Amino acid sequence: MDTKILTKQIKAKNKAADSYMTVSVLSGIATTFLVVWLVNLFITEQASIQKIILAGAGLCLLQAMKAIFYALGTGRAHDAAYRSLAEIRLDIVSHLKKLPLSFFQKRKTGDLANIINHDVEQIEIYLAHAQPEIKITLLLPLLVTLAMLVLDWRLGLALVAPFPVMVLYQKVVYKLWDKTLKRYNQSTKEMSEDLIEYISTMPAIKAFATDEQKTDAVLTRMRSYISWVKKIMYTVSVPLSMVQMLLEIGLVLVVIVGTGLMISGQLSLIRFILALILANVFSSSLIRYMSFHHADIVLGRSVESIATITGENPRPDYPRDPSLGPGNIELRDVTFSYDGREEALKEVSLTFRENTINAIVGSSGSGKSTIASLIMGFWPVEQGRVTIGGKNIAAMNEGDLSGLVAIVQQDTFLFNATIAENIRIGRAGASRSEIMEAAQKARLHEMISELPEGYDTMVGEGGAKLSGGEKQRIAIARMMLKNAPIIILDEATAAIDPYNEHLIQEAITNLSQNKTLIMIAHHLNTIVNADQIIVMDAGRMIARGKHRELLDTCPLYQEMVQAQKKVDHWEIKQSQEVWT
Numbered sequence: 001m002d003t004k005i006l007t008k009q010i011k012a013k014n015k016a017a018d019s020y021m022t023v024s025v026l027s028g029i030a031t032t033f034l035v036v037w038l039v040n041l042f043i044t045e046q047a048s049i050q051k052i053i054l055a056g057a058g059l060c061l062l063q064a065m066k067a068i069f070y071a072l073g074t075g076r077a078h079d080a081a082y083r084s085l086a087e088i089r090l091d092i093v094s095h096l097k098k099l100p101l102s103f104f105q106k107r108k109t110g111d112l113a114n115i116i117n118h119d120v121e122q123i124e125i126y127l128a129h130a131q132p133e134i135k136i137t138l139l140l141p142l143l144v145t146l147a148m149l150v151l152d153w154r155l156g157l158a159l160v161a162p163f164p165v166m167v168l169y170q171k172v173v174y175k176l177w178d179k180t181l182k183r184y185n186q187s188t189k190e191m192s193e194d195l196i197e198y199i200s201t202m203p204a205i206k207a208f209a210t211d212e213q214k215t216d217a218v219l220t221r222m223r224s225y226i227s228w229v230k231k232i233m234y235t236v237s238v239p240l241s242m243v244q245m246l247l248e249i250g251l252v253l254v255v256i257v258g259t260g261l262m263i264s265g266q267l268s269l270i271r272f273i274l275a276l277i278l279a280n281v282f283s284s285s286l287i288r289y290m291s292f293h294h295a296d297i298v299l300g301r302s303v304e305s306i307a308t309i310t311g312e313n314p315r316p317d318y319p320r321d322p323s324l325g326p327g328n329i330e331l332r333d334v335t336f337s338y339d340g341r342e343e344a345l346k347e348v349s350l351t352f353r354e355n356t357i358n359a360i361v362g363s364s365g366s367g368k369s370t371i372a373s374l375i376m377g378f379w380p381v382e383q384g385r386v387t388i389g390g391k392n393i394a395a396m397n398e399g400d401l402s403g404l405v406a407i408v409q410q411d412t413f414l415f416n417a418t419i420a421e422n423i424r425i426g427r428a429g430a431s432r433s434e435i436m437e438a439a440q441k442a443r444l445h446e447m448i449s450e451l452p453e454g455y456d457t458m459v460g461e462g463g464a465k466l467s468g469g470e471k472q473r474i475a476i477a478r479m480m481l482k483n484a485p486i487i488i489l490d491e492a493t494a495a496i497d498p499y500n501e502h503l504i505q506e507a508i509t510n511l512s513q514n515k516t517l518i519m520i521a522h523h524l525n526t527i528v529n530a531d532q533i534i535v536m537d538a539g540r541m542i543a544r545g546k547h548r549e550l551l552d553t554c555p556l557y558q559e560m561v562q563a564q565k566k567v568d569h570w571e572i573k574q575s576q577e578v579w580t
């Protein structure tokens with residue numbers, strides 16, 4: 001959704017609120033006329049008890065109407081604003097879900113969070129407060145000008161004489177506001193990006209307490225934000241007081257022209273009083289209009305930010321295909337780059353046959369995880385193709401693809417919810433006994449049973465209360481529930497204690513029965529029995545075969561096995577040193 005459509009949707013007429021506000025304004029104007037009529041009665045000595053009671057009752061009624069209809073109008077406006085706010089947030093969130101991962105690579109979390117919180121909030125301010133007020137504050141001067149022209153055309157002209165100057169001045173001021181707001185928004189965005197990054201990297205910041213410069217950088221950003229807040233205050237308040245001055249020139253002109261007319265006998269005192277009251281209403285409501293119009297500019301900026309999300313093209317929504325089955329996975333001449341510059345994969349062609357155990361090995365950065373990401377459809381493949389069961393995944397429905405492939409990543413993401421809820425992510429609606437069965441197969445059940453609250457234990461933010469190995473097994477339990485025919489396992493690089501590693505191996509064996517398994521292996525001893533091992537080097541596949549074949553034919557594989565043996569020997573030596 002682009003800026004224009006979004007603005008139109010936001011500003012869509014709220015007829016009920018508009019009509020209530022109009023009645024409220026008309027009641028206010030009628031009150032003014034009634035007061036003038038009452039004053040006239042006293043001046044012309046025509047006031048009687050009945051007339052005074054009548055005017056009093058009329059005033060009470062009009063004031064009550066003004067207040068009641070104003071409350072109804074703003075109530076409706078608030079109602080529409082909160083509905084609109086919720087709808088826009090839901091639209092953004094559902095749109096985000098459809099966007100490819102490349103989008104999240106380009107944008108920072110703090111920036112997106114700022115748009116969803118701060119920018120969307122501006123829409124509420126506009127719809128609930130500014131929009132109804134802008135309408136009143138515009139309607140009022142219009143009616144007042146008409147009334148003034150009817151009262152005396154010369155006074156009407158005197159009132160609106162400074163108006164053209166004010167319009168010109170306003171144009172200049174709006175440009176200034178717009179420019180300052182742009183910088184202010186940028187500063188808000190940078191500050192929230194930095195703050196979120198700062199909080200999420202707190203362990204690293206603490207670890208480098210003496211040398212770290214991040215805190216200073218965050219403080220500098222905050223100071224810059226505060227200075228922009230101050231600038232915004234000045235750029236709004238100073239021009240507003242100038243506008244006030246310009247408008248009061250109209251009031252002064254009415255006083256001068258009115259006095260002249262009164263002296264020459266062309267204007268009665270009562271009409272002069274009415275003109276002064278009307279001129280006052282005119283200038284005060286135009287000043288309010290100007291200050292609320294500022295919200296219009298803020299809205300424009302917020303809509304622009306929101307459109308940077310909603311205007312992004314989502315992955316095409318292909319229809320679901322019930323005939324889709326697993327089959328072989330093939331990569332044909334795949335060349336892929338994350339940033340359009342460096343190639344992470346170069347002309348890779350390979351096949352993972354259905355129901356086989358496969359491993360991908362290679363040095364760090366050789367492209368192993370990239371192969372997994374492309375099979376998962378996380379990134380679009382622009383050169384070459386990836387097929388499952390002969391069907392190009394680029395033309396598959398997202399749900400279909402996700403039903404076929406499951407991934408256990410190095411960093412398992414856990415929600416701050418209970419263990420049971422975190423496992424249920426594998427299949428919404430899974431029963432308690434299915435969750436427990438999955439946990440048993442993932443070798444988690446014993447550990448969970450020892451917790452005081454068992455499956456209802458909260459895991460903490462990002463699974464903070466669980467160990468790395470436990471988190472991985474939760475991910476495996478999720479995959480058990482999901483029961484996808486293809487499993488990709490991105491083995492953890494960090495060392496896991498032998499007991500946990502043994503449990504994870506058992507869990508993986510349970511998970512991968514009668515499935516196609518692709519392991520991105522860092523520990524070569526886990527893959528000696530694989531049906532196929534792919535050796536990657538600098539984005540290219542340089543060999544493939546079984547462990548024995550590769551030991552005979554692939555020098556890089558031999559080197560890797562030798563290096564692994566050294567590490568294993570070192571680890572055994574280390575543990576012996578500990579025990580002796």
Ligand SMILES: Nc1ncnc2c1ncn2[C@@H]1O[C@H](COP(=O)(O)OP(=O)(O)OP(=O)(O)O)[C@@H](O)[C@H]1O
Nearest residue numbers: 105338339344362363364365366367368369370371
């Ligand atoms: N999201 C990303 N954006 C930009 N470049 C990336 C991204 N992910 C990986 N790369 C780059 O692509 C190349 C291949 O990375 P990949 O993660 O596939 O390697 P890997 O073999 O899995 O490494 P490791 O064993 O360290 O996990 C590397 O040069 C890496 O820097």
